[in-house]
Amino acid sequence: MGTDTPVAIDETVLAFCARIAPGLPEYVAVEPGEGARIAYCFSNAAEQVARAGGEIAYGWIIWHWPGRYFEAEHHGLWRAPAGRLRDVTPMLHGQRRILFLHDPAAVFDDRNYRPNILGAEPNNAVAADYVALAEQRSAILNAYGEPGVDHRLTPEDQARLDAITPRWMALYAALERGD
Structure with a gap:
């Protein structure tokens, strides 16, 4: 899927x-x-x-x-x-x-x-929340250059990423389930 x-x-x-x-x-x-x-x-x-x-x-x-x-x-x-x-x-x-x-x-x-x-399907609140968090994660990570390259994040950016990731992962799981 x-x-x-x-x-x-x-x-x-x-x-x-x-x-x-x-x-x-x-x-x-x-x-x-x-x-x-x-x-x-x-x-x-x-x-x-x-x-x-x-x-x-x-x-x-x-x-x-x-x-x-x-x-x-x-x-x-x-x-x-x-x-x-x-x-x-x-x-x-x-x-x-x-x-x-x-x-x-x-x-x-x-x-x-x-x-x-990314763009959420209309009338899908879970997808809209997921896309918003994905964009926040992307903004943090992409500030360090191309994905896939090992970059050391500042402690502040790592903390921001750590705060977003659990909810982002939970929303993705909800999308997989079709919630």
Whole structure:
């Protein structure tokens, strides 16, 4: 369970996307490139451009946990010379298509990490609380740089994080149960 490609582009998907970038999202096939690695979309797309021409298309993958929340993840695709978009990065859970929101302003810069963007489903108070705490956690952690890198938090930030984490985890468990 958890987030996956939205089944349809409906009003809630469009409303979430409108918060992120102008334009409409579109489904794009996932067709991993030669030697492509999970979670390395920008280098995978750049390697495909070097092999076959075209360009990198920047934007956001739109994920959805039905009834709970949406999530936008900064992402890069390969645009073939003829204009067709293709996601050359294999997906962690084997998705064969993604929902992509093109955002020319979201160019990859390894010095400027772009955190995921969350949005609660309308009329879901548990999801709204979860998203609010997730944003607080993200603000604390992202101040230290890209996630996944071992950073030492100040004692003050660690205390703030420790105060948020139990409630954040409880809310996630409630979302899993469907509360």
